[in-house]
Structure formats: C-alpha cells, structure tokens
Amino acid sequence: MKRVMKKLQTEKTEIDEIVAVDLKDVNYIDLWHRTKNSNSKLAYHTTKGSFQDIDTLADAAEAYQDKGFVMIGRTALVQESKIDTIASIENNGSLITFKDGTQLYVLKQV
Numbered sequence: 001m002k003r004v005m006k007k008l009q010t011e012k013t014e015i016d017e018i019v020a021v022d023l024k025d026v027n028y029i030d031l032w033h034r035t036k037n038s039n040s041k042l043a044y045h046t047t048k049g050s051f052q053d054i055d056t057l058a059d060a061a062e063a064y065q066d067k068g069f070v071m072i073g074r075t076a077l078v079q080e081s082k083i084d085t086i087a088s089i090e091n092n093g094s095l096i097t098f099k100d101g102t103q104l105y106v107l108k109q110v
Contacts, residue, residue: 018062019051032052072110076104
C-alpha cells in the first residue's frame with residue numbers, strides 16, 4: 001500500500017519533498033522529534049531515506065493538487081468535483097455545500 005509522505009527533515013535548510021512511499025519498503029517505524037522540545041511524529045525508515053506523514057494543509061495541497069484538491073484560503077483543502085455550491089457571506093467568508101449535503105464554512109470569500 002502506497003502512502004503520500006514527505007521526506008524527514010533533519011536540517012532546517014532541507015527542502016520539503018513529497019513522495020509516495022510503499023509500506024512494503026519500510027524497514028521500521030519509530031517516533032521522531034525535530035528538536036527535544038517538539039512534538040513527536042511517526043517516522044518511516046526505508047533504504048531510500050526516512051519519511052513522515054503529511055501534517056500541514058500546505059503539504060497536503062502540494063501532494064494532492066493532481067487529485068483535484070484545491071486550497072481555499074488557509075483553512076481548508078477541498079476536492080473540487082465534490083462541491084455543489086459556494087455561497088459568499090457578506091464580509092464574512094463563504095459557505096461551501098458539497099454534493100452529499102455536508103457544509104464547510106471558510107473565512108475566505110470565494
């Protein structure tokens with residue numbers, strides 16, 4: 001099973017790299033801390049490097065842009081094909097209604 005992950009950054013100067021990692025290639029999984037005061041994350045270690053799950057919307061937007069997802073403002077990543085309607089709320093964001101009836105309020109006016 002393949003999962004989209006980002007390369008584990010051991011140095012602040014490293015650039016984020018999004019890759020598909022096949023779980024059959026994982027040698028082991030452990031907890032990793034960027035610094036001694038940071039939260040721990042799962043790290044997946046392979047012969048081709050170490051990776052972590054995507055943990056920010058910006059990373060997810062980059063990873064899933066070719067799958068039909070778009071970033072709406074800074075608070076939501078939505079699949080465009082699932083949107084039914086978008087209603088602007090005067091000076092107060094937008095309400096996105098999906099084809100299944102669920103709704104999402106976003107701060108950005110769309």
